[in-house]
Amino acid sequence: xxxxxxxxxxxxxxxxxxxxxxxxxxxxxxxxxxxxxxxxxxxxxxxxxxxxxxxxxxxxxxxxxxxxxxxxxxxxxxxxxxxxxxxxxxxxxxxxxxxxxxxxxxxxxxxxxxxxxxxxxxxxxxxxxxxxxxxxxxxxxxxxxxxxxxxxxxxxxxxxxxxxxxxxxxxxxxxxxxxxxxxxxxxxxxxxxxxxxxxxxxxxxxxxxxxxxxx
DNA sequence: ACATTAAGTGATT
DNA sequence: AATCACTTAATGT
Numbered sequence: 001x002x003x004x005x006x007x008x009x010x011x012x013x014x015x016x017x018x019x020x021x022x023x024x025x026x027x028x029x030x031x032x033x034x035x036x037x038x039x040x041x042x043x044x045x046x047x048x049x050x051x052x053x054x055x056x057x058x059x060x061x062x063x064x065x066x067x068x069x070x071x072x073x074x075x076x077x078x079x080x081x082x083x084x085x086x087x088x089x090x091x092x093x094x095x096x097x098x099x100x101x102x103x104x105x106x107x108x109x110x111x112x113x114x115x116x117x118x119x120x121x122x123x124x125x126x127x128x129x130x131x132x133x134x135x136x137x138x139x140x141x142x143x144x145x146x147x148x149x150x151x152x153x154x155x156x157x158x159x160x161x162x163x164x165x166x167x168x169x170x171x172x173x174x175x176x177x178x179x180x181x182x183x184x185x186x187x188x189x190x191x192x193x194x195x196x197x198x199x200x201x202x203x204x205x206x207x208x209x210x211x212x213x214x215x
Numbered sequence: 216a217c218a219t220t221a222a223g224t225g226a227t228t
Numbered sequence: 229a230a231t232c233a234c235t236t237a238a239t240g241t
Binding site: 217219220221225226227228 | 230
Binding site for chain 1: 220221222223224
């Protein structure tokens with residue numbers, strides 16, 4: 001994508017958050033990328049040279065425990081950035097999370113050197129980073145609550161609803177197995193709970209497809 | 216038609 | 229809620 005189009009695009013999406021000069025700078029130094037569904041943007045243990053800003057689509061952030069268990073922490077969508085990258089970006093540490101494209105997505109990559117530079121230079125950037133931290137923190141608290149207090153059936157339903165909202169489609173194209181991995185249970189349990197939800201007329205099941213009727 | 220993969224189910228812990 | 233041990237159904241080759 002050429003810089004003019006990118007500039008227009010950024011302006012459309014971000015003119016309320018970023019000052020025009022900052023948008024110009026972003027256009028100048030960043031790289032536009034189209035990401036296909038299921039692409040791993042960043043894996044555990046990797047370090048990164050750029051921070052992503054999401055223009056379109058959804059990214060799933062997950063963590064893998066020592067025993068190999070994986071758990072979905074939160075989703076990123078348009079206007080979000082991966083705050084974990086800030087933390088480790090500044091100190092060029094290794095990532096503790098995995099970022100994987102949940103849907104096809106458009107992102108722009110900003111070189112990390114610009115991070116600190118803009119932090120002092122632009123108020124809108126400072127606010128953006130702060131706000132991002134804040135939002136991510138709240139979301140993390142929410143997922144902790146979910147894990148600690150909700151029973152599996154509630155967790156599953158919440159997962160479905162969250163996903164519907166993030167993908168902006170009531171039809172989820174996924175398998176029971178994948179869901180089981182995300183919420184850390186077995187496929188059999190997911191299948192049974194989904195069947196229950198279907199009987200309650202909250203969802204409709206098909207192979208590789210779940211239609212959420214109430215959300 | 217055959218193999219592979221997703222989903223459904225009873226029984227057991 | 230998890231696991232086992234199948235079974236059944238859908239899909240790809």
